[in-house]
Amino acid sequence: MTDVPHCPPQPNPAGLRRVAVLTSGGDAPGMNAAIRAVVRTAASQGIEVIGVRRGFSGLHRGDFVTLGPRDVANTIQRGGTILLSARSSTWRTPEGRARGARHLRAHDVDALIVIGGDGSFHGAHFLQQEHDIPVIGLPGTIDNDLYGTDHTIGYFTAVETALDAVDKLRDTGASHERIFVIEVMGRHAGHIALDVAVAGGAEEVFIPEDAKDMNSVLDTVRSSVKRGKLGSIIIVAEGYPGGATGVAAAIQEGTGMETRVSILGHIQRGGTPVSSDRILASRLGEAAVYALMEGRKGVMIGRQNHEVSYTPLNETWEQRKDVSRDLYRCARTLSI
Amino acid sequence: MTDVPHCPPQPNPAGLRRVAVLTSGGDAPGMNAAIRAVVRTAASQGIEVIGVRRGFSGLHRGDFVTLGPRDVANTIQRGGTILLSARSSTWRTPEGRARGARHLRAHDVDALIVIGGDGSFHGAHFLQQEHDIPVIGLPGTIDNDLYGTDHTIGYFTAVETALDAVDKLRDTGASHERIFVIEVMGRHAGHIALDVAVAGGAEEVFIPEDAKDMNSVLDTVRSSVKRGKLGSIIIVAEGYPGGATGVAAAIQEGTGMETRVSILGHIQRGGTPVSSDRILASRLGEAAVYALMEGRKGVMIGRQNHEVSYTPLNETWEQRKDVSRDLYRCARTLSI
Amino acid sequence: MTDVPHCPPQPNPAGLRRVAVLTSGGDAPGMNAAIRAVVRTAASQGIEVIGVRRGFSGLHRGDFVTLGPRDVANTIQRGGTILLSARSSTWRTPEGRARGARHLRAHDVDALIVIGGDGSFHGAHFLQQEHDIPVIGLPGTIDNDLYGTDHTIGYFTAVETALDAVDKLRDTGASHERIFVIEVMGRHAGHIALDVAVAGGAEEVFIPEDAKDMNSVLDTVRSSVKRGKLGSIIIVAEGYPGGATGVAAAIQEGTGMETRVSILGHIQRGGTPVSSDRILASRLGEAAVYALMEGRKGVMIGRQNHEVSYTPLNETWEQRKDVSRDLYRCARTLSI
Amino acid sequence: MTDVPHCPPQPNPAGLRRVAVLTSGGDAPGMNAAIRAVVRTAASQGIEVIGVRRGFSGLHRGDFVTLGPRDVANTIQRGGTILLSARSSTWRTPEGRARGARHLRAHDVDALIVIGGDGSFHGAHFLQQEHDIPVIGLPGTIDNDLYGTDHTIGYFTAVETALDAVDKLRDTGASHERIFVIEVMGRHAGHIALDVAVAGGAEEVFIPEDAKDMNSVLDTVRSSVKRGKLGSIIIVAEGYPGGATGVAAAIQEGTGMETRVSILGHIQRGGTPVSSDRILASRLGEAAVYALMEGRKGVMIGRQNHEVSYTPLNETWEQRKDVSRDLYRCARTLSI
Incomplete structure (x- = not known):
């Protein structure tokens, strides 16, 4: 690393020399930016990085690659995850985790960074508890439903992608007054x-x-038509009982008006990450390496009120982050 | 129109003084650019334009607006149609068409320009036959399935929108090897x-x-996995028997591999039109006015091999435009 | 407003009945979303809205329009400002402000909402001081350089537009190793x-x-080449002495390497606002009306740490918002 | 190639076994799609492909890589060129071409495919003449100024990028009436x-x-203002004497109106290629391999009126492709 300029060494009381990183669960735009930040921050501190491919499933099988600064060049703008992801049930068992731990030790890995959602943090949490391998979680999920951070990596891009689709649908909806x-x-x-x-x-x-x-x-829909609105847009989260299909059926039955359903689906996971996701991921990836060097473990790193925050992994699934009630009210006022 | 610069008058043997324009059927990006071109070309020739709102349904009800050059300002980049569209069954009956014809005559309209697909051209065709009102069709449909033109207005944008979605899905598909x-x-x-x-x-x-x-x-899917491909993308036109759902079920059953279905739907109709659609619409809208001035009628105006072409309306639904067989073969070769 | 559903009346101790709104200075994406939020929140409370066209210049000339909920339909996604903007020197003089105040009183306007930057807030501040017309400022500028709010309306879109250009330039830069x-x-x-x-x-x-x-x-540039980077991207804020042209000349002279300059310019002001700008503008527009109803005045409404905040107008130009020093350091670490 | 399904062997009277491909001159979006099509079509026919890096400059130095179907996976949507490009003066000399020819022979290369503009075709033409190595040109340039093809690879994307910028500038221009x-x-x-x-x-x-x-x-500009247009957009090709700066100065001086200049520059070279460029590149890349197998050489492959066409390389620079005069006239009519 002799050639890397200008990166002052940070205190490393934990003596971190080699760290592993994996992405797990549903992929989210910005995961690559997080991997890149981990790799480059580590490199600037003389720490080596091992990439685990295919999430916990790859950890279990020892599917490892070495990652240097050039390996993550030109990835910050890419959707998906260069480390691949997978849903795995093996780490749910003590045996699965024990196998993963053996692979990590065999490769002299001092700590593991897990980029994913609360399901993935579960696995990480038990790995640390049972095998004393320090783990750090980074919030990587489009759903933004993790306690302990204002936003999750991928959320901003998913909103932008969905919004772009809504803008398009409004064009055609307004033209047909649907x-x-x-x-x-x-x-x-x-x-x-x-x-x-x-x-x-x-x-x-x-x-x-x-x-x-x-x-x-x-009433809202009927009154909106009365007020001369051309077409209406109604947004339904997939977790609402009945989903968009149920809501559309109820509206069509209740008002006799023509409705169309559009389920945006997996496009919301993909695409070039927007700036907010790239920046959040860069900051969190950097913070993860420094946190491990300082001896932190068992926490998810987030950002709250523009500051780095550390939340014990178990709180990320035990506590709940509410939506903004202010915004929920605002949505109603502005739709008149 | 004394202030309009530089637009040389064209021969007007048909004595066209006032023309009506409507959009009909499914909306397509670029319809506004076509309306704008009709309005401005007409204005440059001292011809007035009446916009018919809500397609044939509005024609039947006399839902008319006057359109001048400023009314179509800042519309070339907008999706949807400012004249609104509707599917109508009234024009399918002789009585419906007779009512529409009365409205046109009451407003001193000399001719009608219909922007839509072959269903809409049917209505236009019979209106001309039964009531001797000259009609011109402009191909406005995202499906590109109209005989008599290389491309239809809206097609290029629909392809781009769908492709953007495919690029996003490939990101997530490759990450999960799905x-x-x-x-x-x-x-x-x-x-x-x-x-x-x-x-x-x-x-x-x-x-x-x-x-x-x-x-x-x-075989293709299995061999693709064997060759190390991360994830596969399979495209299905909605008109293929069984649709994407049927194809996915067959693949999952046949290979045991995990498949995901994504139905892109109406987003393909909306959005800012891409340049090719705006340019095509601009050219066709201009040509429609000149064609009526020259006395042409009962034809769809298209572009074939970079030249304006005129196809009798009935041929647009009696004849069939095939997909490019060369490209179909090419698709296969390049997916290895 | 009898038809508007579900919007509970807020306390209105200030007795607000009619409010004016204007956009001033350089336009920013999301200004329309802010206008829309002001208009619709006001309408939900039975308050009338007057739009002032062309900023302070229009205020001075009494260039007013009435704005109802339907007038702002389909504007949330539009760039620019439907109220137009202008740079004006008239409001810098007491006479100019006196004329503006007379127009406002003649139209029974109780208060004025100004969407713009600190220059515009200056004018608003003196208008209130000299003529006792309550004013509220909303931060509308792409530069994000206003004290008293974490982000300004338009900033997120400008970053996204510039980033999109950088992504494109990296493609060609990397191909030519420039x-x-x-x-x-x-x-x-x-x-x-x-x-x-x-x-x-x-x-x-x-x-x-x-x-x-x-x-x-x-040194950084030379070492980056040595480490095998294909092409380099260097970002320069226009306010840096010498600008991009100066920096490029210094690099070319110092390293002998080929550099290209790209000045992104006004494209950063335009375009459909991204979700973060639309949401911020919606929240701030709503808060502006409620603030005036509560009797607040002479403040800029911002958001800080996810809460509405009120900053005396004069502080917005007397105090300074620094860039994130953490992020500045992070930029360096991650570029290795 | 035993695993590649469904690609029927084409006649190969030329006995082609190994082909080289390079990209040269300014990069253009879609060059990667063309490389991919060459590689995969060749693979489907049992022909090997050598990639030459950095254009003629790399040819001269023997900077070669082997390219198989997996090496071009996930490249169709990428801007730039994975083979890199460079402007080179070495191939302008007989000695330079002789060195390149020796490298090709040393690697048993039977033919060379050059993706670039007419400058690059010059080099290719002389290489064939002097060293009897069959060459094929593919039109890769955003400028669309090559005789012998309706469109060049990269042109559609460049237009879309520039148009996107124009749409943004119109937002801000209309808001400020500039x-x-x-x-x-x-x-x-x-x-x-x-x-x-x-x-x-x-x-x-x-x-x-x-x-x-x-x-x-x-006159046009003045009359446009008189007719109530908010802001004007004027487009200048960089090759017009004086460029945008000269035109703006003349307008400002002649009308006294405020003008702003925006020079879009290199962003027009970058970015994900749009569908038309990817499809054109795919078709041409495929056709290049088949053409060499049939024994064709010394020609540029283009598409004219939806058919593959073959134009002797020297005609591509000796003849000139005019802009569409119809469209030039249309531009004027529609701007009223």
Whole structure:
């Protein structure tokens, strides 16, 4: 690393020399930016990085690659994850984790960074508990439903992708004076739905956090037509009971008006990450390496109120992050 | 029009003084550019333009607006249609057409320009036959399935929108090593599917024009995995029997591999038109006015081999435009 | 407003009945979303809105329009400002402000909302001081250089537009192994430059807030080539002494390597606003109306740490918002 | 190649066994799609491909890599060129070409495919003449100024990128009622400028193929303001004498109106290629391999009127492709 300029060494009381990194669960735009930040921050500190391919499934099988600064060149703008991801059930068992731990020790790995959602943090948590391997979690999921960080890596891009689709659907919806019921991602949380609804000028938004009175929705739709609106946009989080299909059926039955359903699906996971995701991922990847050097472990690194924050992994799934109630109210006011 | 500079008057043997324009059927990006071109070309020639709102349904009800050059300012880049569209069954009856004709005559309209697909041209054709009102058709449909023109207005944008979605799905598909089966628009024709497949680097493409041997498809998918491909993209036109859902089920059953279905749907209709659609629409809108001034009628105006072409309206639905067989073959070669 | 559903009345101790709104200074994406939020929030509370066209210049001339909920339909996604903007020197004089105040009183306007930067807030501040007309400022500028809010309306879109250009330039830069020196907006502040540099994976970033040692920059560039990087991206804020042209000349002279300059310019002001700008503008527009109803005045409404904040107008230009020093350091680490 | 399915062998009377490919001159979006098509078509026929890095400069130095079907995976959507490009003066000399020829023979290369513009075809032409190595040219340049093909690889994307910038500038220009004079690429030809002008709804377009009467332009601008247009867009090809800067100065002096200049520059070279460029590149890359197998050489492969065409290399620079005069006239009519 003699050639790397200008990066002052940080204190390394933990004596970190080699760290592994993996991506797990559903992929999210910005994961590559996080990997890159881990690799380059580590390199600037003389620490080596091992990439684990295919998440915990690869950890279990020892599917490892060495990652240097040039290996992550030209990846910051790429969607998906160069380390691949997979859903795995092996790490759910003590045996699976024991195998993973053996692979890590055999490669002289001092610590593991896991980029993913709370399901992935579960696995990481038990790995640390059972095998005393320090782990750090980075919030990588489009759903933004992790306690302990204002935003998750991938969230901003998913909102932008969904919003772009809503803008397109409004064009055609307004031309035909139709009601479009659009389902966005969010199995347990309405963060994406709410942002898309406000930014997309939607008539109504359905989120898992709140049950709607369907009669009041029907009133809104009818009154909106009376007020001369051309077409309506209604956003439904996938986790709302019945989904977009259920909501559309209820509206069509209740008002007799033509509705169309659009389920945006997996496009929300892909694509070039927007700047906010790249920057968040860069900051968190950097912070993860420094945290391990300082001896931190068992925490998810997030950003809250523009500061780095450290949340014990178990709190990320035990506690719950609510949607912004202010924004939920605002969505209603602005749709008149 | 005294202030309009530099537009030399064209011969007007037909004595055209006032023309009506409407958009009909499914909306397509670029329809506004076509309306704008009709309005401005007419204005440059001292001809007035009446916009008919909501397609044939509005024609039937006399839903008319006057359109001057400033009314179409800042519309060339907008998706949808400022004249609105609607599917109507009234013009299918002689009575419906008679009512529309009365409205046109009451407003001193000399001729009608219809922007839409072959269904809309049907109505236009009979209006001219029964009421001697000259009509001109402009090909406005994303499906590109109109005989008599190399491309239709909206087609290029629809392909680009679908391709953008495919690029995003490939990111996530490759990260998870999954097979994505993506359904694009095209009820009767595989033009969009084929272009998207070639441009998106798809493994396979299913179009209504050609029945596939499913065993051979399964071989392709299996061999693709064997050759080390991360994830596969398979494109299906909505008009292929079974659609994406059917194809995905067959692949999953036949290979045991995990597949995901994505139905892109109406987003393909919306959005800012790409340059090719705006330019095509501008050229065709201009040509429509000149054609009526020259006394042409009962034809669709298209472009073939970079020249304006005139196709009798009935041929647009009696004849069939095939997909490019060369490109279909090329798609296969390049997916290895 | 009897038809508007579900919007509970807020306390209105100030007795607000009619409010004016204007956009001033350089336009920023999201200004329309802010206008829309003001209009619709007001309408939900039975308050009328007057739009002032062409900023303070229009205020001075009484260039007013009434704005109802339907007038702002389909504007949330539009760049620019439907109220137009202008740079004006008339409001800098007491006479100019007196004329504006007379127009406002003649139209029974109770308060004025000004969407713009600190220059515009100056005018608003003196208008209130001299004529006792309550004013509220909303931060509308792409530069993000306003004290009293974490982000300004338009900033997120400007960063995204500049980043998109950087991604494109990297493609061609890497293919030719060239150094691209790219100038982004920011006359007094490096916020855009810094975000774009981190998100764009730039080698170096030059901001007005910090003078660089050019020798160290030359070392970085040389070492980057030695480490096998294909092409380099260097970001320069327009306010850095010499701009991109000066930096490029110094690099070319110092290293003998081929450099290209790209000055992104006004494209950074335009375009469909991204979700973050639309949401921020929606929240701030809503908060502005409620603030006036509560009797607040002479403040800029911002958001800090996810809460609405109120900053006396004069502080917005007397105090200074620094760039994130953490991010500035991070930019360096991640470019190795 | 035993595993490659379904690609019927083509006749190979030329006995082609190994072909080299290089990209040369300014890079263009879609070059990677062309390389990919060459590699995969060749592989499907049992022919090996050698990639030459850094254009003729690399040919001269023997900078070669082997390219198999997996090496070009996931490249169809990437801007730039994975083979890198360079401007080289070595191949302009007989000695330079002789060295290149020796390298090709030493690697048993039977033929060379050159992707670039007419400058690059010059080099290829002499290489064939002097050393009897069959060469094929593929038109890769954003300028679309090559005789012998309707469109060149990269042209469609460059137009789209420039148009996107124009759409953004119109937002801000209309908000400030300014005249924007925008310079697009095209040193010798106005193809990009003309398409962008029509699609962008520009007031005027200046192309190298036609000298404008500046007085008439000033009339247009003045009359446009009189007719109530908010802001004007004027497009200038870089090859027009004086460029955008000269045109803007003349307008400002002649009308006293405020003008802004925007020079779009190199962003027009980069970015993900649009579908039309990917498809064109795919078709041409495939055709290049088949052409060599059939024994063709010394020709550029293009597409004209939807058919593959073969043009002797020397004609590509000796003959000239004009812009569409119809479209040039249309631009004027539609800007009223």
